[in-house]
């Protein structure tokens with residue numbers, strides 16, 4: 001028998017579920033409070049009688065995701081979760097405790113259809129879009145990791161305050177292309193803002209450049225942050241590593257991106273993985289590429305995030321030397337471009353981009 005996912009029920013449906021069990025209505029409110037903290041099972045619900053918890057366990061499940069595996073980085077700052085959905089698809093999410101807050105990287109799809117040549121998430125293709133609740137449940141898993149049942153004072157609900165030990169930032173940068181599931185991603189963000197008090201400006205969507213999706217974000221009008229996975233400074237090279245480049249040119253993507261950031265007066269983030277070919281020759285990390293990138297972002301409100309490539313065994317690339325990476329960064333900086341090298345978090349736990357899901361699927 002498939003279990004009822006209580007998180008998916010409305011308030012009145014939950015009340016009916018509880019009263020159908022022969023229990024008083026107020027139990028629904030208690031359960032709902034536990035759900036909003038991310039309770040992973042019923043045994044943690046200390047204010048519910050043990051018999052009822054056992055009964056619930058037989059017929060119901062709390063969240064629409066189950067934690068299958070939890071990996072902790074050696075420095076303790078990063079926790080990665082492998083989660084299973086009700087149709088047994090698997091997704092990942094990552095909690096990063098940083099100096100600016102508690103940030104969660106969520107997946108928007110099971111698998112990915114984009115086919116980027118350097119990425120592990122797309123290796124098994126796209127399985128399906130995630131629902132609003134399946135995306136939202138990922139931040140509740142992280143919230144439970146941060147706080148568990150250590151809620152002593154009001155408010156009962158998390159309120160997006162890192163100092164309080166809550167999830168404070170969200171990046172939609174896990175598996176999947178968020179702008180191929182735009183409506184559910186928007187629904188998720190609205191909910192994270194409303195239910196968990198996470199401010200628009202602490203939320204970032206990363207896209208490989210699905211132009212109609214960026215237009216939809218413009219129409220939606222919330223001042224979130226946008227990140228573009230550019231990874232190449234000209235269309236010819238981009239087509240070699242990212243199939244989406246056959247659909248939208250860099251010019252079209254950047255035009256949409258600047259319209260978005262101008263509207264909200266936000267800084268655009270450009271993601272740029274530095275890649276070498278299998279023989280170690282620089283691919284998109286040459287000085288010439290850096291100079292072309294400068295022309296794309298010159299005089300724009302923008303930050304370039306240079307990303308050392310995380311090795312994916314199935315993928316035929318190499319990571320350039322530290323020297324090559326710094327030379328690339330220097331060219332950007334000399335031209336007045338704000339460029340940072342992304343700190344790798346949780347590298348020791350396969351935290352990059354679908355790696356855990358793939359390694360489990362290969363077993």
Ligand code: SAH
Nearest residue numbers: 119173176177206207208229271309310353
């Ligand atoms: N589809 C969206 C969001 C998911 S990918 C997008 O393309 O932006 C999130 C980021 O991780 C992207 O910038 C992606 O290019 C990058 N990425 C993918 N595989 C990687 C790898 N092996 N090493 C480093 N970054 C990677």
